[in-house]
Amino acid sequence: MNVERVLPTEEAYELLGLVTEIADGELAPQVADFEARGVFPREVLRRLGGAGLLGLPYPEEYGGAAQPYEVYLQVLEILASRWLAVAEAVSVHTLACYPAATYGGEQVRKLLPDMIGGDLLGAYCLSEPQGGSDAAALATRAVRDGDEYVVSGTKAWITHAGVADFYTVFCRTGGPGPGGISCLLADAATPGIVPQKPERTMGLRSSPIAQIAFDGARVPADRLVGAEGAGFRIAMTALDAGRLGIAACAVGLAQAALDYAVTYARQREQFGRPIIEFQGLGFLLADLATQVAAARAMTLAAARLRDAGRPYSAEAAKAKLFATDTAMRVTTEAVQVLGGAGYVVDHPVERYFREAKVLQIVEGTNQIQRLVIARSLAR
Numbered sequence: 001m002n003v004e005r006v007l008p009t010e011e012a013y014e015l016l017g018l019v020t021e022i023a024d025g026e027l028a029p030q031v032a033d034f035e036a037r038g039v040f041p042r043e044v045l046r047r048l049g050g051a052g053l054l055g056l057p058y059p060e061e062y063g064g065a066a067q068p069y070e071v072y073l074q075v076l077e078i079l080a081s082r083w084l085a086v087a088e089a090v091s092v093h094t095l096a097c098y099p100a101a102t103y104g105g106e107q108v109r110k111l112l113p114d115m116i117g118g119d120l121l122g123a124y125c126l127s128e129p130q131g132g133s134d135a136a137a138l139a140t141r142a143v144r145d146g147d148e149y150v151v152s153g154t155k156a157w158i159t160h161a162g163v164a165d166f167y168t169v170f171c172r173t174g175g176p177g178p179g180g181i182s183c184l185l186a187d188a189a190t191p192g193i194v195p196q197k198p199e200r201t202m203g204l205r206s207s208p209i210a211q212i213a214f215d216g217a218r219v220p221a222d223r224l225v226g227a228e229g230a231g232f233r234i235a236m237t238a239l240d241a242g243r244l245g246i247a248a249c250a251v252g253l254a255q256a257a258l259d260y261a262v263t264y265a266r267q268r269e270q271f272g273r274p275i276i277e278f279q280g281l282g283f284l285l286a287d288l289a290t291q292v293a294a295a296r297a298m299t300l301a302a303a304r305l306r307d308a309g310r311p312y313s314a315e316a317a318k319a320k321l322f323a324t325d326t327a328m329r330v331t332t333e334a335v336q337v338l339g340g341a342g343y344v345v346d347h348p349v350e351r352y353f354r355e356a357k358v359l360q361i362v363e364g365t366n367q368i369q370r371l372v373i374a375r376s377l378a379r
Helices: 010-027 031-037 042-050 069-082 084-103 112-116 231-267 279-307 313-343 349-359 366-378
Strands: 122-125 141-145 148-159 166-172 181-187 193-195 209-220
Touching: 010 042, 010 069, 031 084, 042 084, 069 084, 069 231, 069 279, 084 112, 084 122, 084 148, 084 166, 084 181, 084 231, 084 349, 122 148, 141 166, 148 166, 148 181, 166 209, 166 231, 181 209, 181 231, 231 279, 231 313, 231 349, 279 313, 313 349, 313 366
Parallel strands: 122 166
Antiparallel strands: 141 148, 148 209, 166 181, 193 209
8 A cells, every 4th residue: 555645743654654564563464363263352452552552642641642633543544454443443442532531520531541541442332222323312321329320221332342441431311312411431340331242243353342231330420521411412522533533444444455456456367468457447446546535535634624623523424424435335346356256255355345334334324424414514
């Protein structure tokens, strides 16, 4: 992959160089084995944490690297081009830290150095079995009991369920609707927090996804993030940032699929010449390369808005929508370029194809992204 990058500082270039070395030396050689066995690479995440990659966009005072989102997203792209599950893990962890870093009071912020310093891994608990896209209808309840909240209910589709060290949990402390939702930061070891059996997924098999049952789990009241009733607003602003993370992951996956398809098409000969020289295939690859470049540009443009402190919710939705649709298109066509070879596990494009689908679903389905964009146009 040869991607032209324009970065704000020399430090950023050095960071991406380090990430590329780690991705090539430690991620790429292991991904096929871990995906085949369905084992979560916890030690790989610890290595990334030790290199400072689990707190890139957060302030140095909390143990982060104070990098612009524009740089952080390019890190995710590099990771995703070698091992999507690892890039997704970094994105989800960054999302799980966002509420505490942005809205947490003094007591919560004291926990941030441990959360983003590299040793701990987080999970974001918003979706429920009966409420995925309709987040405002969540039913998990937290009842105040002295200096604790007693949490009961079930969360669903939780990435890092059972392997995370802390859970950012959205629960109902008040009446119905978005105004009754609050955010709590819970230690994973809290009695009553019970991860369920992992789901058997199409792709990302090295990334555990499961329901989490909260059976009277007691969370200290000083782990409330923001004010009571502010949880829905916190969740939605966190998802704006999280959608950019998924968009960057999609760009990385699409680039990997494109690179593999191009290499194959240069080497594979039919009718006496490399198949990339046939116009039908060459034009297809040209279109895919253009779409990947466009997805990258949209994603980084939205990141620059965020870095400048300007509204970017609609642009994040556009980037997530376009980048993940592009990843699905590129991985599908990559399988087609390889023909029968693309359908077997000997080549990674079949894995890329399976992995791309989930990116159109997580952090808000692409139908929800269209809703966000349409509402922004109506305003």
